Amino acid sequence: MIRAIEATEDLLTVLDAEPSPDCVEDMIAVQTLALGSKALVVVTLTRPAQHNALNLAGWRRLARVFNSLRDDSTVRVVIVRGAGGRAFGAGADISEFPAKRLGSAAADQYNAAIASALQAIQSVPFPVIAMIEGLAVGGGCELATACDVRLASTGSRFGIPIGRLGVTLGLTETRAVAGLIGAANLKYLVYSGALATADQALAWGLVQKVVEAGELRAETARLARNIAESSEITVRATKQVTALAADPAVTDGHELIRELHAQAYDGDDLREGVDAFLIGRTPQFTDGRTPAHGRS
Template sequence: MEVDGRRVAVVSLGRPERHNALDLAAWHEIARLAGEFAQDRALRAVVVRGCGGRAFSAGADIAEFPSRRIGAGVADGYNESVARALASVAAVPVPVIAMVQGLAVGGGCELAAACDVRLATVGSRFGIPATRLGVTLGLTETRAVSRAIGAANLKYLLFSGALIDARQALAWGLVQQVVEEEGVVEVTAALVQSICLGSEVSVRAAKQVTDLAGADPSATEQHELLRALHEEAYDGPDLREGVAAFTERRPPVFRAGRS
């Protein structure tokens, strides 16, 4: 789809009859799509949503457990696929927005946490009831959720197996905005439009610098990525257009980085 002439991808988790449970094929598809998004220079944003309105995703498809997750050797391959998918989502260079309606549980919660921003309806619920199943979290998914809510809150979710509501998720930082059910599409579209109307250089830099700061506290302003982003922004046309638009009291029209 396009927003103001800019390309936006919408990923729909499409098993509403099973609350959009994620089987192994789904994790592979998520990784494949994220890899394609990373190479698409015309892409400006990605929205991930669940179909049916009752769930973003209820997590792993437990019907697969006997064949895919029982036995350490078999489970290793499954867990690597989940980690690869989540890492691929986090590595998409443009903003990835999770639009959550209903349940975001287990792998669904982890997928939402791998996105950059999460918008949720008031009836949404979040949790990772791993201890109720006897499974463990890998480092990739642990880091994704822990970055959003902190280690102590993640431990509470894991120890208790509880599902928290959207207001609690907002207080913890798992969700950035809670809206009424009928308004979530409009709010998501407004955020996407803001991204598309902003400077592509600045938006990509905002994501990459923030991720770098969280992942590598020892990074300095001389980091290779930071230097490259600095030069792209300050030597490119967007800054000049932004200053001119501010001076002339008009909306900026950014073109840098578009194919």
């Protein structure tokens, strides 16, 4: 179901409400909002009574959602959130472990489903914003770190208290979390079982901004709208180049870097952005390939 929006306030209305049941499949709701020819997508974990813990079907559904969005050229930004306001996500559903995660063979399948979901989020070419209210623990914390940007309310708590369960971290999850907060802080979260406050998460770099609970939805809507109205060339290139920057062997001569530079400096977005800046108007970007304002 696609709903047209006209302003940030319309997106805020969607974020203020729980998704309707017809948007939900395997505990994951997907709402697509049309902003002209662009699309903003809201993905919601919908098990508030269980703090939005995901079972195996939910993790697999999350992977399918992002894999299907990856090739949608209209999508500009995705917001991931948890229903109910008390939790972003509590990770995996422990109640199904006896049937589906005990024994190495079963665990391999379960762990692969979690890794596939996180990899699907990381691999989409557009930004993914985690809107975090309440608990983001275990797989919920790992899910948040797979997103590009994390905004959190002051009452949020973060942790990976798996020492009380006896499970191990997967490599995908470890890279996602340690890449943000460092190996030592990740070890501390696991060894201590402690839940970090939003301010501690901010200091570690786990989240990028902390706001009062009543402001979180508006802050998220503003950021999403700003991304949607920015140059798609700039936004997508930023995600790609920052991923490459983690590899010290990559230089400015890398094939993808050269390709991105060519797209930007030979494309129409730069001309539109400079023209708008020089005469003091708001830029109207297209897809970076079609001339703006009728220019040829």
